[in-house]
Amino acid sequence: MLNGLNTFQIVVGGVVAAFVLLLVLGSIRNLISKRDGVIWSLVGLATLIAILQPGITTKAASALGIGRGADLVFYVAILLMFLGFWMTYMRLRHLRKEMTSLVRHIAILQAEEGVGKGKNVETSKSQNVGT
Amino acid sequence: MKQVDAIEENSLGALPTEVKARTFVVIPAYNEGPALAEVVAEVRRHFDHVVVVDDGSRDNTHAVALDCARYVLKHLINRGQGAAIQTGIEFALIRGADFVVTFDADGQHRVEDIPALLAPILNGDVDIALGSRFLGSATDLPATRRLVLKAGVWFTRIFNGVRLTDAHNGLRAFSRKAAQRIHIRQDRMAHASEIIDLIRETELPFVEVPVTIRYTEYSLAKGQSARGALRIAFHYLVGKMVD
Ligand SMILES: Nc1nc2c(ncn2[C@@H]2O[C@H](COP(=O)(O)OP(=O)(O)OP(=O)(O)O)[C@@H](O)[C@H]2O)c(=O)[nH]1
Ligand SMILES: [Mg+2]
Numbered sequence: 001m002l003n004g005l006n007t008f009q010i011v012v013g014g015v016v017a018a019f020v021l022l023l024v025l026g027s028i029r030n031l032i033s034k035r036d037g038v039i040w041s042l043v044g045l046a047t048l049i050a051i052l053q054p055g056i057t058t059k060a061a062s063a064l065g066i067g068r069g070a071d072l073v074f075y076v077a078i079l080l081m082f083l084g085f086w087m088t089y090m091r092l093r094h095l096r097k098e099m100t101s102l103v104r105h106i107a108i109l110q111a112e113e114g115v116g117k118g119k120n121v122e123t124s125k126s127q128n129v130g131t
Numbered sequence: 132m133k134q135v136d137a138i139e140e141n142s143l144g145a146l147p148t149e150v151k152a153r154t155f156v157v158i159p160a161y162n163e164g165p166a167l168a169e170v171v172a173e174v175r176r177h178f179d180h181v182v183v184v185d186d187g188s189r190d191n192t193h194a195v196a197l198d199c200a201r202y203v204l205k206h207l208i209n210r211g212q213g214a215a216i217q218t219g220i221e222f223a224l225i226r227g228a229d230f231v232v233t234f235d236a237d238g239q240h241r242v243e244d245i246p247a248l249l250a251p252i253l254n255g256d257v258d259i260a261l262g263s264r265f266l267g268s269a270t271d272l273p274a275t276r277r278l279v280l281k282a283g284v285w286f287t288r289i290f291n292g293v294r295l296t297d298a299h300n301g302l303r304a305f306s307r308k309a310a311q312r313i314h315i316r317q318d319r320m321a322h323a324s325e326i327i328d329l330i331r332e333t334e335l336p337f338v339e340v341p342v343t344i345r346y347t348e349y350s351l352a353k354g355q356s357a358r359g360a361l362r363i364a365f366h367y368l369v370g371k372m373v374d
Contacts, residue, residue, distance in 0.1 A: 090373065100210045100318050104218045107184065107204040111222060114183075114200040 005052070013051045020044035036087070043080060143177050146246045150253065155180040155228035156245075157219030158200070159212050160236035164190040166349060167236050171199040174234060174242050182222055183236070186215040202226075212301075213322025217315040224310055231310045235301040237350040244342040248304035251338045258309035259330055259337035261295070262302035267341030273351065279360050283324075286364060290371070291327045295339060299323040302342050309335050316374060320355060321367035328371070 005013070020041050027037025050057050050073065057069030066072050156178045160167055167183070175181050183196040187209035196203040204222055206215060216233050223231045230249055234240050244267075248260040264272070265284075272280075280299060287298035300323075305313065312333045317325040330337050346354075355363070 093369075093373070096318065097316070099208065100214045103187075103206045103208055103210050104214065104221070107206050107218050108222050108225065110205065112197060112203045112205075114197050114203055 009051055013048060016044055016048050016051065020048065039083075143243060143246055146177075146249065150230070150249065151178050152180075153229035154178055154232060154245075154249065155182055155219075155223035155226065155230070156232045156234050157216060157223060158183045158234050158236050159186055159215035159219065160184065160188065160192050160196065161186040161209060161212070161215070162188045162190045162192060162353075163236040164188070164192045164195050166238045167192060167195045168199050170234075170236055170238050170240075171196070175199065175201070177242055178232075178245070180223070180226070180228065182219045184215040184219045184222075186210060186212070211319035211322075213315045213320070213325070214318035216322065220305070220310050220313075220315075224307065228310070229307045231305045231307070233301060233303050233305075237353055238347060239344050239350045240302045241343050241345070244302060244340075245304070247340050247342070248302065251340070252304055252306050257336040257338045258306040259313075259335055260304040260340050261297070261337060262300045262342035262344075263295070263297035263339040264300060264342060264344040265296040266339055267343050269344045269346060271346040272344070273346065275357065276346070276351070276354065279355070279357050283360065287324060287327055290368070291324060291331065293327050293331055295327065297339065298327060300342070300344070302344075309333075317366060317370050319366060320359070320363040321370060324363075324367045325370065 023032070023037050023041045023044060026032045027034050027041075054069070057072055059069075061067055061069045061072035064072065066075070156174050158167075158171065158174070158181060160183055163170075171181055171183060179201055181200045182202045182204065183192075183200040184204045185193045185196055185206065187206045193203065193205055202222065204218055206218065210218075219233070220231055230252060232245055232248065234242075234245075240262075244262060248262060251257045251260055264280075269277075280297065283299045284295060284297065287293060287295055291298075303326075312335065313326060313329045315322045315325060315329075
């Protein structure tokens with residue numbers, strides 16, 4: 001079966017297949033989230049199919065009324081890029097929130113009392129707390 | 132929303148010492164070394180429990196705060212104004228605060244306005260008092276900044292569904308109950324809009340109180356730009372969508 005494949009299909013297909021394998025192994029061992037693993041493995045598999053069966057994108061494109069297969073690939077790539085950005089952004093937000101909790105916790109634990117502590121400023125007019 | 136009247140009667144002198152002693156003033160400060168000492172000194176003439184939250188400043192803010200504030204909290208990394216305020220509020224609650232006031236470090240707020248904010252809470256009318264520079268006044272407010280703030284008011288009307296005259300004012304007062312129930316999760320500037328949402332969700336009664344905001348060259352250089360406002364709107368909307 002490999003005889004029918006050109007060099008491009010073998011090289012890029014191989015890379016994508018390895019990528020999918022890594023994703024599957026990664027999510028099994030909990031190195032990445034199950035959700036990310038499933039989403040990106042499916043994307044990888046779809047890419048693999050498109051590489052091995054180039055005609056299939058054209059069929060899919062005409063079924064969707066887009067015309068050329070290359071156009072469909074282009075649109076899907078853009079959408080996936082946005083999905084990737086969004087997921088990274090969400091991850092970043094989550095990390096920031098965790099960082100804030102940590103920073104807040106330390107700030108409260110290590111609260112310091114200033115120099116003018118315990119003095120009721122109102123009762124002593126002469127006091128200059130600013131210096 | 133209820134109206135506040137007879138603010139004149141609630142001057143700082145008339146505010147009972149016992150109330151002052153139960154009030155914590157939270158001052159978030161990010162690189163405010165030049166302004167902080169004066170601001171804290173002014174507040175501490177009337178309120179002992181001044182909590183400065185140094186938000187990971189790179190200047191001498193921390194040293195200045197230790198010199199003049201009652202309590203100094205330090206964010207090891209800059210987390211933004213919303214995060215700093217939340218840290219200060221949590222600390223104040225731990226220390227048993229009955230009233231929490233938030234006050235900017237850049238010299239824009241007046242300590243004289245605090246009694247008017249506390250009055251409706253003391254009366255038991257509301258749990259939250261929000262300062263409004265458009266009910267009160269804003270001295271030397273540039274036209275562009277006014278425009279941005281007014282846009283913020285409209286933004287709040289549309290997205291928060293709350294009618295306010297000034298939606299982005301750092302001078303506020305909370306009852307202990309309100310301080311416990313309002314948990315700010317917007318770390319940066321979008322917390323102002325978030326607080327309005329939280330007020331609506333918790334159904335805590337609130338009031339807007341006229342205050343005076345002073346615009347100085349210093350505060351303007353540090354304040355928010357129109358572009359900054361767009362970023363804030365983005366943070367707010369994302370937060371609303373995903374949190
Ligand atoms: N800009 C900024 N301010 C912070 C931060 N953390 C704490 N603050 C404090 O938050 C307060 C308000 O900051 P400003 O940037 O002046 O915001 P503002 O007063 O709401 O907006 P303006 O009306 O434009 O002045 C000051 O006391 C700052 O020191 C931060 O990360 N960034
Ligand atoms: Mg300011």
